[in-house]
Amino acid sequence: MPQGDKTKYTAKQKRKAEHIEQQYQNEGLSAEQAQARAWATVNKQSGGGDKAGGSGRKTSCSAKATARSDSAKCGAKSREGHDRMSKASLESQTKESLLKQARTQDIKGRSSMSKAELIVALQHHAKG
Structure with a gap:
């Protein structure tokens, strides 16, 4: 042109x-x-003149949905065999995340606990 x-x-x-x-x-x-x-x-x-493909959408909705599903499956597969309550797993989380977990497990005194105390409490609660 x-x-x-x-x-x-x-x-x-x-x-x-x-x-x-x-x-x-x-x-x-x-x-x-x-x-x-x-x-x-x-x-x-x-972006200039009329593009091939009509609407300009490069990836179809169904392709995006498939990619999201595949990504979720891959993430789930990578977590298999890993204990989510292991000390290493808990230490990698933020204090806010640990507080949220403690809230769902109804651990008493969680709001005044330090991060280290939250990790111990969550591990103890998981065992017992």
Whole structure:
């Protein structure tokens, strides 16, 4: 497409450029300057002329859903065999996360505990 050729633009892009150009002319810019700015705006917003594939969506919704599902399965598989209440696992969590776990397990005195005390309490609760 030679520079300045507008044949690859959609009707919507052309209407948008005309509207923007008119606004620039109303502000006092020359017709040439207004047209250049209008097409620059359209290019910035839509990435240029009409793209192959229609809507411009690169990944279909079903492909994204499949990717999310595969990612979740991969994450679950990587956690298999790991004790979520192990000391190493608990130490890698934030205090806020540990407090949330302690709240779900109804551990008494959790709000005044340090991170180390929360880890011990959660381990003790898991064993007993």
